[in-house]
Amino acid sequence: MKPAAFTYARPADWNAALALLGEGARPVAGGQSLGPMLNLRLALPEAVADLRHLPGYAGVELAGEVVRIGAGTTHAAIEDGAVPGRLGEILASVARRIAYRPVRNRGTIGGSFAHADPAADWVAVLPAFPGHAVLLGPQGERRVPLAGFVLGVFETALRADELLRAIELPVLPQATRWGHWKFCRKPGEFSKATACLLAVPGAAPRAVLAALDAAPLVLADAAALRAAPAAEAARLVATLGLEDPWRASLARVALRHAAEAAA
Template sequence: MKPVDFSYLNAMNLEQAENALAGQSCSIVSGNQSLGPMMNLRLARPGVLLDVSRVEELRRAEETDTEVRFGAAVTHAEIEDGTVPDPTGGWMRAAASNIAHRAVRNRGTIGGSLCHADPAADWVTVLPALSAQISIAGPDGVRKVDAIDFVVGPYATVLAPGEIVVSVAVPKPSAAARWGYWKFVRQVGEFSKASAAILDDPDTGRSRVIVGALGRQPLLIDKPDDVIAGRIDGKAALSHALPDMPACAVRMHAVAIDRAIEQMAGSPE
């Protein structure tokens, strides 16, 4: 199938993008690896596409002493290849390298993945575990949202009309930090059936257990230190967090937590 007719706008800078969003209802694209297929299947029928792939402000990655700020249009492949700084010392590169296939990673972007908000997407799970913060520009200026609060449901985010994701800031973990990310896929390139991302950083006090691919927004597990230390197993943590969900429905997610914890043993310290 082919998409229904639509108008196409190409923004060359952030000001042009913001002006276009202020004047009409647009669907923003950059890599177009998610919205494009949905349009071809006519599951999505935007009247206007706003292409921001050439906006320089969205294509930069800036490093400071404490974080790396990725422009929303930085591609998965650029993170995978190390052409932009990796604040985690390789964890983000590893996650990026397992997103879909290389052809998708060449064009798909970190901001686009977040905004599409597929519950099974990698960055939707990984970035909240890394305590990332998202900068959003809109009619009232720029606001910042923690990654764990950005996705509010399947394919739903906190973005309001006229707003655009500008950047994703990922703080640098300490040298003592450990990391694990595990996902189940039937074959390479598919979206995960269950996933878990875990950060344990005692020097900064950041410890997080995030579960993804639940058909909803990512789940932040309570008492992550107890889960990481094995005092609470993954199954019990999920049963407490999702009491209305049958145990069989989250069995793979519980295993993903356990596998991510096992993987942490190989994290550099």
């Protein structure tokens, strides 16, 4: 299980990274998703551009009411409290349950989000937040709402010549309620159903249902779910037309648990 041959480049700045992208290089951050695909020869890039050493790629900045998380920030850093406040608590609780610590030490929030595996944790969680993905292309930066970033299975709003640079999230009041539930038979297993619900005081609660082999389902107003978790979960899942009764049951349970935990 050795990769096919590829060339490796480590761009020193963002322009160099974009130039490599233009030449067809495959961007890689922590490599915890791409690595297995390379070894299994499921991914056959001719060139790889390692983003890890780009300036500002990793790290968390607070600018007014916005927390900017560099795309190259590792899951482990978030688990260990790199993000301040109530938002940080919530993200840390999610990060801790991603894969295993040695994977979290390398894997990054941006790499995982951009990879857009439907079972991935950030794919299932970030769309619940009223924030933005910061994309950088030859024409400069643009911002895409987090709820609209992941478009399908391994499919995102990123254009072929763009990189994910950062995730911008709002500072959350301490009274923010949060519920998150995912189904894994063992820690680190790919989730078979993930749901979360974010209730920021004064705003409509938002919820996400994910890990269903499709783009995440985002509920911009989850008030009904929050009010009647079991009934609303059943109603929502019934609309999805899931073929596998087990996965449908897991989806209902996930939504309900997430809503109840955020009550």
